[in-house]
Amino acid sequence: MDGAYAETSLSALVARVREHAAGRAGRYLLGIVGPPGAGKSTLSVRLRNALNVESPIAEIAPMDGYHLTNEVLRASGNLARKGEPDTFDTAAFLDNLRRLRDTPIGEPVPWPIFDRAVHDPIPAGIVFDRQTIVLTEGNYLLLDDVGDREWSAVRKLLDECWYLDAPRALIEHRLLRRHIRGGRTPAAASTKVRDSDLLNAALIDTTKTRADLVLRQRGRRYELRS
Ligand SMILES: Nc1ncnc2c1ncn2[C@@H]1O[C@H](COP(=O)(O)OP(=O)(O)OP(=O)(O)O)[C@@H](O)[C@H]1O
Numbered sequence: 001m002d003g004a005y006a007e008t009s010l011s012a013l014v015a016r017v018r019e020h021a022a023g024r025a026g027r028y029l030l031g032i033v034g035p036p037g038a039g040k041s042t043l044s045v046r047l048r049n050a051l052n053v054e055s056p057i058a059e060i061a062p063m064d065g066y067h068l069t070n071e072v073l074r075a076s077g078n079l080a081r082k083g084e085p086d087t088f089d090t091a092a093f094l095d096n097l098r099r100l101r102d103t104p105i106g107e108p109v110p111w112p113i114f115d116r117a118v119h120d121p122i123p124a125g126i127v128f129d130r131q132t133i134v135l136t137e138g139n140y141l142l143l144d145d146v147g148d149r150e151w152s153a154v155r156k157l158l159d160e161c162w163y164l165d166a167p168r169a170l171i172e173h174r175l176l177r178r179h180i181r182g183g184r185t186p187a188a189a190s191t192k193v194r195d196s197d198l199l200n201a202a203l204i205d206t207t208k209t210r211a212d213l214v215l216r217q218r219g220r221r222y223e224l225r226s
């Protein structure tokens with residue numbers, strides 16, 4: 001959480017997206033990256049809803065939709081590592097980002113979403129059609145390649161990428177609460193946070209320098225790093 005931050009507002013962020021998107025002929029793809037529990041999904045929903053006040057011009061394309069299924073992870077013995085960079089279908093994520101870029105506005109592009117109730121992706125949970133602004137949000141948008149996962153190709157498909165930062169203690173508290181709500185015992189939640197989430201968060205933190213903008217949250221407000 002280094003550097004000086006100055007208060008910004010959701011409307012200033014929305015104005016920036018509108019302005020940058022207006023300069024593009026096709027779809028405008030904005031990435032929102034950050035550690036687990038930082039508030040990426042919340043920020044994305046707030047941005048989308050504000051952008052869509054007059055007409056539906058924006059939609060969210062969550063990276064979470066590309067979690068490998070529990071069945072696949074269980075079969076390969078990787079279920080406990082779910083959420084780490086090699087437990088996603090990076091190639092399919094890249095393919096669909098390309099499809100969003102290449103498909104003419106008005107033609108359907110299905111996008112999977114992650115269902116936190118069943119802990120598995122739902123194919124075609126969202127269908128893009130006329131939207132010209134895509135908010136793609138997730139943990140690994142600015143990562144280097146990991147094994148055969150070509151994460152470094154993601155940034156090239158984005159017009160811009162923002163990093164939403166959050167203090168480690170806040171992330172830890174939110175993730176513990178979420179895991180317990182999701183059915184884990186407090187001890188199992190604590191193990192998951194310590195042995196998986198916080199390690200992922202530390203890896204993601206190394207990608208912050210690649211972001212076009214670094215934000216953090218203050219209550220319901222946002223601050224921008226200068
Ligand atoms: N601006 C905010 N003020 C207060 N609470 C917030 C805010 N943004 C997010 N939260 C809370 O923090 C938790 C995590 O937020 P969110 O799900 O948006 O994070 P995320 O970065 O998408 O996490 P993940 O990477 O695990 O998907 C949620 O319980 C949410 O309600």
Ligand SMILES: [Mg+2]
Binds near residue numbers: 040041042
């Ligand atoms: Mg999220």
